[in-house]
Amino acid sequence: xxxDRVTRLRKEWVSEERIAQIHGWDFSHINGRYEEExxxxxxxxxxxxxxxxxxxxxxxxxxGGGEFLLSLEHPYKNIAATEGYxxxxxxxxxxxCPLGIDFRACDxxxxxxxxxxxxxVLINRHGRYNPKEARRLLKVGGLFITQQVGGRNxxxxxxxxxxxxxxxxxxxxxxxQMEKFEQSGFxxxxxxxxxxxxxxxxxxxxxxxxxxxxxxxxxxxxxxCLICPVxxxxxxxxxxxxxxxxxxxxxxxxxxxxxxxxxxIASFGGISPLKFFKAxxxxxxxxxxxxxxxxxxxxxMKGCETxxxxxxxxxxxxxxxxxxxxxxxxxxxGVCAIFIASCYGVDLTFSQMLTIVLTATLASIGTAGVPGAxxxxxxxxxxxxxxxxxxxxxxxxxxxIFDMGRTVVNITGDASCAVVVSNxxxxxxxx
Numbered sequence: 001x002x003x004d005r006v007t008r009l010r011k012e013w014v015s016e017e018r019i020a021q022i023h024g025w026d027f028s029h030i031n032g033r034y035e036e037e038x039x040x041x042x043x044x045x046x047x048x049x050x051x052x053x054x055x056x057x058x059x060x061x062x063x064g065g066g067e068f069l070l071s072l073e074h075p076y077k078n079i080a081a082t083e084g085y086x087x088x089x090x091x092x093x094x095x096x097c098p099l100g101i102d103f104r105a106c107d108x109x110x111x112x113x114x115x116x117x118x119x120x121v122l123i124n125r126h127g128r129y130n131p132k133e134a135r136r137l138l139k140v141g142g143l144f145i146t147q148q149v150g151g152r153n154x155x156x157x158x159x160x161x162x163x164x165x166x167x168x169x170x171x172x173x174x175x176x177q178m179e180k181f182e183q184s185g186f187x188x189x190x191x192x193x194x195x196x197x198x199x200x201x202x203x204x205x206x207x208x209x210x211x212x213x214x215x216x217x218x219x220x221x222x223x224x225c226l227i228c229p230v231x232x233x234x235x236x237x238x239x240x241x242x243x244x245x246x247x248x249x250x251x252x253x254x255x256x257x258x259x260x261x262x263x264x265i266a267s268f269g270g271i272s273p274l275k276f277f278k279a280x281x282x283x284x285x286x287x288x289x290x291x292x293x294x295x296x297x298x299x300x301m302k303g304c305e306t307x308x309x310x311x312x313x314x315x316x317x318x319x320x321x322x323x324x325x326x327x328x329x330x331x332x333x334g335v336c337a338i339f340i341a342s343c344y345g346v347d348l349t350f351s352q353m354l355t356i357v358l359t360a361t362l363a364s365i366g367t368a369g370v371p372g373a374x375x376x377x378x379x380x381x382x383x384x385x386x387x388x389x390x391x392x393x394x395x396x397x398x399x400x401i402f403d404m405g406r407t408v409v410n411i412t413g414d415a416s417c418a419v420v421v422s423n424x425x426x427x428x429x430x431x
Contacts, residue, residue: 032283040194044066051121055078055118056121057078057080057185058119058120060125062081062127063086065091065092080118082113095407115134120221131181131183132184149172152195178191245336250405256328265419268424270308270419271308283296287411288405314418321414322414324365325417328363334356336402337387339351344391352386356384363378
């Protein structure tokens with residue numbers, strides 16, 4: 001997010017703060033414009049109710065306006081509460097004190113104004129707390145029950161609004177807090193964290209990576225099975241021809257990257273080609289082994305950000321490029337079309353060659369970013385110049401080897417585009 005937009009947002013928030021009528025944890029002022037997480041794997045209220053009986057002394061530290069505390073319907077004579085925010089302090093005095101609840105103003109979680117070993121249960125929902133102070137206040141066998149927002153919550157918004165702070169809530173992590181409680185003399189009975197959407201996506205990612213791993217293990221066997229019929233039908237001499245066409249394709253791949261991408265990066269990217277290829281190397285290696293532009297996206301995005309590309313640009317350019325920017329696929333289809341034509345003894349005219357260039361370019365735009373997709377689109381290129389589609393069988397056995405090289409070209413082209421666009425945008429914003 002740019003600086004002007006952040007400034008504008010802050011002005012809007014300040015103006016809204018002036019007119020907002022928010023008391024305690026009553027957010028009716030913004031009804032319809034926010035939502036609370038409802039699919040957590042635990043129920044905070046239920047956990048409290050399961051461990052709380054009427055005779056127990058209960059303290060709610062940072063109670064807000066007392067809304068949640070009152071909803072527990074615990075006997076008022078056995079309830080104490082604290083709050084430090086001045087508007088909420090006044091609200092609690094008006095609402096809680098008349099009920100007989102022992103309310104005390106407190107804004108220091110390390111010095112809560114109650115005697116040692118006073119409470120059976122201490123609760124704290126989205127407020128501050130101090131494990132040592134909580135231990136002091138609880139009786140032997142007492143419980144501290146809290147629900148907090150994690151330090152990684154709303155990371156994107158925090159990065160936009162507080163760009164100079166790398167990790168403002170770096171201790172708001174479950175494992176760190178559990179360790180602090182244990183050091184303070186607590187025994188942690190239950191500790192859970194949840195990011196429902198992220199967890200679901202990560203689970204799917206594990207499944208997809210397992211599928212890809214299985215495919216990679218079976219690929220050598222598959223290539224051998226595909227190439228056997230080709231050799232049987234055309235003789236062992238075809239292996240030499242296939243080796244030559246592979247060499248021709250890889251030479252074209254290398255030249256394209258060395259000339260086109262290096263020139264683009266040096267002229268418009270703001271970094272040297274050597275630095276670009278060095279940072280891009282991990283993504284190129286993964287692309288070569290997986291033959292999947294989509295599968296390489298996370299590593300490609302990380303490499304681009306290492307080179308200084310903006311995250312907003314890489315998150316748009318790279319997924320789009322994984323589908324429509326496939327220079328390597330266009331090269332592969334052109335080389336294979338000419339090879340198949342020579343195998344069938346067809347002399348291609350200049351207009352046919354031009355048609356191959358045009359259709360290969362168009363076909364590469366619509367090719368899916370998954371292994372083997374380029375061979376499917378090759379049929380369209382062959383049909384455009386009257387070559388038999390059966391010729392695909394000549395290269396099907398080694399398509400995986402073609403695919404590995406062309407995927408490297410494809411993802412490198414995407415990365416060069418992201419770096420160039422980021423550099424041009426930075427120059428534009430400086431003006």
